[in-house]
Amino acid sequence: MESAEIFCNHTDAWDWVYTMQPAYMSIICFLGVIGNSFVLCVFCLQKRRSSVADIYLSNLAAADLLMVSCLPFWVATIIDKFHWRFGELMCQLINIVIGMNYYCSVLFLTLVSLDRYLALTRPLSQGRERRAFWARGICFSIWVAGVLLSFPAILFRSVQFFPHLGIDACYVAYPHEGWRLRYNMTVSIVGFLIPVPIVSYCSYHITKVLRSSQKMKKGSRGSVERKAAYLVLVVLAVFVLSWLPYQILIFLDTLDHYGIISGCTWAYVLDIGNQLATYFGYSNSSLNPFLYVIVGKHFKQRAREVFRLLLCRRKQQWRKSGHSNANLNSTKQTESTKI
Secondary structure (H helix, E strand, O other), X not given: OHHHHHHHHOOHHHHHHHHHHHHHHHHHHHHHHHHHHHHHHHHHHOOOOOOHHHHHHHHHHHHHHHHHHHHHHHHHHHHOOOOOOOHHHHHHHHHHHHHHHHHHHHHHHHHHHHHHHHHHHOOOXXXXXXXXXXXXXXXXXXXXXXXXXXXXXXXXEEEEEEOOOOEEEEEEOOOOHHXXXXXXXXXXXXXXXXXXXXXXXXXXXXXXXXXXXXXXXXXXXXXXXXXXXXXXXXXXXXXXXXXXXXXXXXXXXXXXXXXXXXXXXXXXXXXXXXXXXXXXXHOHHHHHHHHHHHOOHHHHHHHHHHHHHHHHHHHHHHHHHHHHHHHHHHHHHHHHHHO
């Protein structure tokens, strides 16, 4: 069995993974750190109070920033042909953060779509602050849920030595195959089967309102809501497209668990496909900030306001420093005249 696994795994495609994946992941990491840091700065430094959608999107940016910050560890590991050099504790922590990102992202996006649906179909002018308060509490609950759903990374992740490969790998060792099936079911149900119908329902009604409501096109309030809704629709669409290949691989892996598909060819497809689909999904974390800038006209306006605010503060500091230097020079001159 071991020789068969070695035969299946030693393919030209794995050589491609070792050469191309680190460069691809490095680009994701670089763009993701810069982009999500920029988004968080805009949301945190803006003058106006954060809306419910702002709270959800800023938490989404925080989850994406955490995830892309963990990718350099896997870049170094893949370059070293999956030899893990960072210890067992980091093996668990890095993977619990990465696993948590998927659950948190899909749940935050589901909440964003629900908020836009309610804002467009059932607009309420009262209780906005109260809704923002509850939104922060819901976000905290989602972070806790993300940690709990990723807890198998602590229970079953460990660094193990593989003699036939000669490496110490950060590996998931389930006590029995039922845990593998449980993981697949959790990812599919929590990360796809429950949120996607909700998001689809909200997106359909959001699109319907945007097309039919003439009143919204005329009002300034409606214009703001419409711009926010367009941004949400694009972000949701990109998220589904980014993670759909991974969901397909999870489904195929479940079929492999039940023996419906088997053999070296399928083992090869699942191993390589899992690598490609996983990191293609991770690219979503670096795309979101650019979607805010390209599609989110309202976000661009806020970004300009934040930059103006920072420039004004910088000018005030320069004026104060210049004024203090001028006073210092004048006092020196008066003292020299007295002498």
